[in-house]
Each structure stands twice: as C-alpha cells, then as structure tokens.
Amino acid sequence: MxxxxxxxxxxxxxxxxxxxxxxxxxxxLVLHLLKQPASQTAHLSQALLQMxxxxxxxxxxxxxxxxxxCEICASPKRNERLICVVEDVRDVMAIENTGQFKGVYHVLGGKISPLEGIGPHNLHINTLVEKVSQGKADELIFALSSTMEGDTTNFYIFKQIEPYGITTSTIARGIAVGDELEYADEVTLGRSIVNRIPFENSLKNNY
Amino acid sequence: MxxxxxxxxxxxxxxxxxxxxxxxxxxxLVLHLLKQPASQTAHLSQALLQMxxxxxxxxxxxxxxxxxxCEICASPKRNERLICVVEDVRDVMAIENTGQFKGVYHVLGGKISPLEGIGPHNLHINTLVEKVSQGKADELIFALSSTMEGDTTNFYIFKQIEPYGITTSTIARGIAVGDELEYADEVTLGRSIVNRIPFENSLKNNY
Structure with a gap:
C-alpha cells in the first residue's frame, strides 16, 4: 500500500x-478513529498503556x-484444595460463567508447544507442582483444550505430581447439550460412549 | 463478561x-499485547495518538x-484540471495503485446520507464547486460507490456545477476483467451492454 x-x-x-x-x-480502524473525536483515541491509547x-x-x-x-483465591467460599488447571484468563471467565465450579484455578499461561518454542519452564507448572508437593491440594481438574499440545501439557503435569497420589480428573468430553447425534464428530461421539455416566447422575444436572 | x-x-x-x-x-487482542513486550503497546499507543x-x-x-x-497536488506531472471525485483516502490509494490516472483528486470525506445524519455541508462539496466556478477544472470524474448514497451525492454535485458547463463523467461499471458472464449480477451485466465501447478502444487497454 x-x-x-x-x-x-x-x-x-x-x-x-x-x-x-x-x-x-x-x-x-484507523480511518474510523480519525472521524471520531480525538478523545476516543486518547482513551484507547491510555487504556492500553495503563493495562x-x-x-x-x-x-x-x-x-x-x-x-x-485475586478475588477467587481470596474468597472463603471457594475450596482451595480443588484446583482447576487452565490455559489462560478466558478459560477462567468461561468456567466462572457456568456458576458450577466452587474450587480455585491455576492459570498456566499457555500450553507446551515445541513448535512455538514454549517449554514447561515458560509456563506456571513449577508453582502447581509445589502446591501439590506441599499437600495443599486434594484434586486437580485438567481443563486444557483437547489438542496435541493440551494433552502433552496434561501428561507432563500428571507425571510430575504422580508421586504425591492425589486425585486427578479431566473435564468431560462429549456431545454438547441440545446437539443432534448425527452431526457429532466420531471422536467426540466415541468418547461420550466410552465415558458414559450412570443415568441417575445425569438427572442431577440442572438445565 | x-x-x-x-x-x-x-x-x-x-x-x-x-x-x-x-x-x-x-x-x-488485549491478551496478545500482554504476552508481547511492553514496547509494542507503547509503540501502538504512540502511533495512534500522534496520528x-x-x-x-x-x-x-x-x-x-x-x-x-499533498504530493499529488504538488506534482507538476499531474493535470490539475482533471479532477476525480472520491469518498476517502482508500479510494485515492486504490486508483493510484492502477497507475492509470494522471489528474488530481477531490476527497469529499463521505457520501450524503440522511440516515447517518450526513448532509452536503458535512462534506467538502463547497470547495469543489468553487474550483469549478473559478474555471479551474476541465472535467470531473465521479468515482463514488454506486449505491443510493453515492448516486445522490453525484447528482447533488452535478446540479451545482451544471451551470458552468464542464465535462463530467463517471467511472465505467461492468464485468470485472477475467470474470465469467454467467456469474455477474443482472444490473452490472445490463449496464455493461448499454454502455458498451467500440472494440478498437478495448484493444488499447494494457493487461
């Protein structure tokens, strides 16, 4: 140009x-800013810089x-021994929106990805292992995305905390609520059959 | 959120x-900035503010x-009596990229749009009429988008400069070079037949 x-x-x-x-x-975007009052650009720049x-x-x-x-870690209503491991702040916001989780989070800041040059030492894994080794956790819930990088990261952390024998789990993968079976991909449908849950348990879910 | x-x-x-x-x-976008060095956010804010x-x-x-x-108006190689009327700087950049236009531009800053509260007096129409009335133009080329707003703006300007009797034209509408006729919309195809040009003239175009 x-x-x-x-x-x-x-x-x-x-x-x-x-x-x-x-x-x-x-x-x-820039031409839009030129048409708006200068104060909008000032506010935008200020907000970005300050953040x-x-x-x-x-x-x-x-x-x-x-x-x-943070507010969640400081709240006396949250169970600090139940730790949900997530990638970044967006995952925290998504899970908080459900109102279904009463534990605390551990934000890794990314996933192990050799292609992007992100190794375990670029992530907040050490502090997580520390919490477990000091007996501060009863259960870890892995809530990373189910990609190669997510699975690798889960497995790496699992290996580090295995000696301490605490409960570990991953969030359930399956057909989304309200979705038609015929349009689901095979891997998801397969997993949802293998990891089926007792029917009585499904009745406890509130829609 | x-x-x-x-x-x-x-x-x-x-x-x-x-x-x-x-x-x-x-x-x-904001989380991306947080992962990058602070200097990137500083450069971005600075560039927006300064602009x-x-x-x-x-x-x-x-x-x-x-x-x-501007460089175009100041250039002795450009014909300042051939004026192309456009909406904004993006149109100038697009036409300049073709390398086919040797006149100068007049940037209106928008189109007449009652719905958005943009009247003739919010645009640079007066200075254009002034140029014409002072005998500084031989031809106006209307290059606004062919929408209701564009056509209204063209017509409004045309009425203002009609008394001075200079040549006016609009850029050619038709099937894009390389496009298949069968996929063209009817209005465009219709116009391209009505406004056909002598075959010899089409041979002069360089591809």
Whole structure:
C-alpha cells in the first residue's frame, strides 16, 4: 500500500501487528478513529498503556488481577484444595460463567508447544507442582483444550505430581447439550460412549 | 463478561468500540499485547495518538497528507484540471495503485446520507464547486460507490456545477476483467451492454 502520510502509515503498521488484523482492516480502524473525536483515541491509547504497564497477576493462581491475591483465591467460599488447571484468563471467565465450579484455578499461561518454542519452564507448572508437593491440594481438574499440545501439557503435569497420589480428573468430553447425534464428530461421539455416566447422575444436572 | 481486573475490562471496552470488533475479539487482542513486550503497546499507543493529533489534510484536495499541499497536488506531472471525485483516502490509494490516472483528486470525506445524519455541508462539496466556478477544472470524474448514497451525492454535485458547463463523467461499471458472464449480477451485466465501447478502444487497454 502506498500511503499519502507517514503518520497514517505508521499507525496502520502498528495496528496490523495485532493477530488476525491485516493492513486493510487496520486502515479501516484507523480511518474510523480519525472521524471520531480525538478523545476516543486518547482513551484507547491510555487504556492500553495503563493495562500493559500496571497489570498484576494473582500470586496464588497467576490469573490477571488488580490485587496481589485475586478475588477467587481470596474468597472463603471457594475450596482451595480443588484446583482447576487452565490455559489462560478466558478459560477462567468461561468456567466462572457456568456458576458450577466452587474450587480455585491455576492459570498456566499457555500450553507446551515445541513448535512455538514454549517449554514447561515458560509456563506456571513449577508453582502447581509445589502446591501439590506441599499437600495443599486434594484434586486437580485438567481443563486444557483437547489438542496435541493440551494433552502433552496434561501428561507432563500428571507425571510430575504422580508421586504425591492425589486425585486427578479431566473435564468431560462429549456431545454438547441440545446437539443432534448425527452431526457429532466420531471422536467426540466415541468418547461420550466410552465415558458414559450412570443415568441417575445425569438427572442431577440442572438445565 | 465478568472480568477479574478493571484494567483489563477497561482496555477491552475501549478496543471493542472499534467497528467490527466485539468483546471476544477485543479480549484476544488485549491478551496478545500482554504476552508481547511492553514496547509494542507503547509503540501502538504512540502511533495512534500522534496520528490523531498531528494529521493534516491537503488544502487543495482534502486528502490525508503530512504537508499542507499533498504530493499529488504538488506534482507538476499531474493535470490539475482533471479532477476525480472520491469518498476517502482508500479510494485515492486504490486508483493510484492502477497507475492509470494522471489528474488530481477531490476527497469529499463521505457520501450524503440522511440516515447517518450526513448532509452536503458535512462534506467538502463547497470547495469543489468553487474550483469549478473559478474555471479551474476541465472535467470531473465521479468515482463514488454506486449505491443510493453515492448516486445522490453525484447528482447533488452535478446540479451545482451544471451551470458552468464542464465535462463530467463517471467511472465505467461492468464485468470485472477475467470474470465469467454467467456469474455477474443482472444490473452490472445490463449496464455493461448499454454502455458498451467500440472494440478498437478495448484493444488499447494494457493487461
């Protein structure tokens, strides 16, 4: 693209560094900002800068938090011995939205991925193993995505905590509530049959 | 969405004000910035702020420019009496990319759109009529999009400059080069037959 202004070109280049945003989309966003009052751009820049420079992470679970211990870890209503292992803050938000989980989280910050150069030492695995080795956990629930990287990460952590003999589980994979069987993929349908649950248990679920 | 941090929530809210960016996408972008070095966020904020506060517009054609007269208007190689009327800087970039136009531009800054509250006085129409009335133009080429708003804007300008009797034209609408006739919409195909050109003329086009 041939820009008529260096200022415009510079802004478009910076915006198009964001994932999933190409030059054309970046130009559209930047031209939108030019049509809006300058205060909108000021607020946006300020919010991004402030977030990046002042953000904190919970010392217990590594989730993004404005306080040194996050609300979930600090709550007396949560069972801190039941730990759900997740990839990032989006997973915490998704599970919290269900209102079904009364334990605490441990945010790894990613998954083991040799292709992207992410090894176990780039993730918050040591502090998790520490909690288990100090007898601070009864059960770990693995809630990583069921991809090669997710499975690898689960297995790596499992091997580290195996000696301490605590309960481990993974979230159930199966047909989504309300979905038709005929449209489900084979792997999911297969797993949902192998990992079937007693019918009485299914009655306890609230829709 | 329930955020664990006000800083995060604030950043997501600001980003999701951009057109076509919802809360989920905004969260993904913001989390990406958190994983990158703080310098990237600093560069991004700086580039947006600087662009918004320091951007200039060409005094002749109203295109975005770092100088008071843009490169195109200042160039002795361009015919300043042949004026192409466009909506915004993206159209200028698109036409410049073709390398086929040797005149200058007039950037309106939008189209007349009563629904969005944009009237003739919100656009740079007066300065265009002025150029024509002062005898500074031989031909106007209308290159607005062929929508209701584009056609209205063309017609409004045409009525204003009609008394001065200069040549006016619109860019050709028709089947795109390389496209199959059977997939073209009826309106476009119809127009391309009505506005057919002498075969000898088509031979002059360079592919």
């Amino acid at each position: 041939d820009f008529s202004s260096k200022l415009l070109e510079n802004a478009v280049n910076e915006v198009s560094q964001l994932p999933g945003i190409g030059k054309r989309t970046a130009l559209r 990046r420079n002042e953000i904190n992470y919970c010392q217990h679970c590594h989730n993004i938090s404005d306080t040194s211990i | 329930d955020f664990s941090s006000k800083l995060l929530e604030n950043a997501v809210n600001e980003v999701s004000q951009l057109p076509g960016i919802g809360k989920r996408t905004a969260l993904r 918004r506060n320091e951007i200039n517009y060409c005094q002749h054609c109203h295109n975005i420019s770092d100088t008071s007269i």
